[in-house]
Amino acid sequence: MPAPVEPPIETPASLPEAYAVLADSSAEDPVTPIAGGTDVMVRITGEIGEPPRRMVDLSRLRELRGIAVDRGAVVLGALTTYTEIRRSSVCREHLPALVEAAATIGAGQIQNRGTIGGNAANASPAGDTLPVLLALDAAFEVGSNRGQRAITADAFWVAYRRTALAPDELILRIRIPIGSGRETRFRKIGTRRAQAISKVVLALSWVDQDGPPGSGRVAPIAPTGNGPIGTWRDVRLALGSVADRPIRTRATEAVLEAASPTPEIADAAAEALAGEIHPIDDVRSTAEYRRVVAARALHRMIRDAGGW
Numbered sequence: 453m454p455a456p457v458e459p460p461i462e463t464p465a466s467l468p469e470a471y472a473v474l475a476d477s478s479a480e481d482p483v484t485p486i487a488g489g490t491d492v493m494v495r496i497t498g499e500i501g502e503p504p505r506r507m508v509d510l511s512r513l514r515e516l517r518g519i520a521v522d523r524g525a526v527v528l529g530a531l532t533t534y535t536e537i538r539r540s541s542v543c544r545e546h547l548p549a550l551v552e553a554a555a556t557i558g559a560g561q562i563q564n565r566g567t568i569g570g571n572a573a574n575a576s577p578a579g580d581t582l583p584v585l586l587a588l589d590a591a592f593e594v595g596s597n598r599g600q601r602a603i604t605a606d607a608f609w610v611a612y613r614r615t616a617l618a619p620d621e622l623i624l625r626i627r628i629p630i631g632s633g634r635e636t637r638f639r640k641i642g643t644r645r646a647q648a649i650s651k652v653v654l655a656l657s658w659v660d661q662d663g664p665p666g667s668g669r670v671a672p673i674a675p676t677g678n679g680p681i682g683t684w685r686d687v688r689l690a691l692g693s694v695a696d697r698p699i700r701t702r703a704t705e706a707v708l709e710a711a712s713p714t715p716e717i718a719d720a721a722a723e724a725l726a727g728e729i730h731p732i733d734d735v736r737s738t739a740e741y742r743r744v745v746a747a748r749a750l751h752r753m754i755r756d757a758g759g760w
C-alpha cells in the first residue's frame with residue numbers, strides 16, 4: 453500500500469483566478485483540474501497511472517455550471533453532472549440519447565459527482581458520453597488566460613487518453629446543436645446492465661428527410677411495423693471502446709447516407725462496420741467479440757428505426 457499523497461490543491465472562486473492557477477501548467481509539470489473527482493481520485497495514490505502533482509478544484513466556478521438552450525443548441529456547463537442531465541427537462545426533450553448514456557454511467561453516487569466535462573477531458577476510449585457527443589456534432593468551448601476557442605468533438609480526442617486541450621486550458625461548456633428532425637440512438641454493451649465499463653458503445657444519429665419534423669427525440673425501441681421508411685441524411689455513427697479514442701466510422705456512415713433503413717441496408721452497414729473497426733483484445737473483451745457485437749448492435753438499431 454503506497455503512502456497517502458496530498459498534492460497541493462487550490463480552490464479558485466472565479467474563472468480568472470482558475471486561469472491564473474493554470475497559467476504555469478505544462479506537460480512536464482501539470483496542474484490537474486478536479487471536477488467531480490471520480491477519475492482523478494482513482495489516480496491519486498499512484499497505483500493506477502501518474503498521480504496528480506498539483507491540483508485546481510473547479511467546484512466553486514459558477515461559470516462552468518448550468519444547462520441552457522442558446523441559438524439552436526443545448527449548452528451544458530462543464531460541471532454538469534449525470535444526475536443533472538438525467539433530471540433536466542431540456543436534456544430530456546432535446547438530448548434523450550445523452551440522458552440514456554448518463555443513466556448507464558456507474559451508479560447513483562458516480563452520477564451525482566461525475567461531470568460531462570470530466571468524462572470528455574479524461575478521454576477514456578470507453579467514456580460513455582463521448583460517442584454521443586461525436587454523433588451529435590458537439591463543440592467544446594475552452595478557455596485559458598490566453599482567451600477562448602471552440603474545438604469540435606471531431607478534433608477533441610487526439611490519441612489514447614489525450615485531448616486537444618493545452619495544459620492551461622479548461623473546458624467551459626459543451627455546445628450541442630439541436631432540432632431539424634434529428635434522431636439519435638445510444639447503445640452500450642458491457643458485462644452487465646449497470647456498473648460496467650463498456651465493451652462497445654454506439655451512437656447513431658440521422659435526419660429522416662421524409663419524416664415529420666421532430667425534436668430529435670429517440671424513436672421508439674420497439675419496431676412500429678407501420679408507416680413509411682424514410683431516407684436518411686447527415687448520418688453520423690460514433691463508437692467507443694473499439695479504438696484508442698472514440699471514433700466516427702465514416703465508411704459505414706456512407707453506406708447509410710441517402711439510404712433507407714431496410715434489411716438490405718442494415719446488412720450492408722453491419723458488414724461495413726465490421727470491416728471498418730479494428731478493436732483490440734483487452735481484459736474486458738476480445739477484438740473479435742467487439743467487432744461482431746458492434747455490427748449486430750448497429751443492425752439492431754437500423755432494424756428498430758425501420759420498424760421491421
Ligand SMILES: Cc1cc2nc3c(=O)[nH]c(=O)nc-3n(C[C@H](O)[C@H](O)[C@H](O)COP(=O)(O)OP(=O)(O)OC[C@H]3O[C@@H](n4cnc5c(N)ncnc54)[C@H](O)[C@@H]3O)c2cc1C
Nearest residue numbers: 487488489490491492557558566567570571573579580623
Ligand atoms: C465506480 C466508477 C464507475 C464509473 N463508471 C463509468 C461508466 O459507466 N462510464 C463512464 O464513462 N465513466 C465511468 N466512470 C468514470 C468517471 O466517473 C467519469 O469519467 C466522470 O464523468 C468523470 O467526471 P469527474 O467530474 O468526476 O472528473 P474528474 O475525475 O474530476 O476529472 C477527470 C479528468 O478530467 C479533467 N477535467 C475535469 N474537468 C475538467 C474541465 N472542466 N476542463 C479540463 N479538464 C477537466 C481532470 O483534470 C481529469 O484529468 C466511473 C468511475 C468510477 C470510480
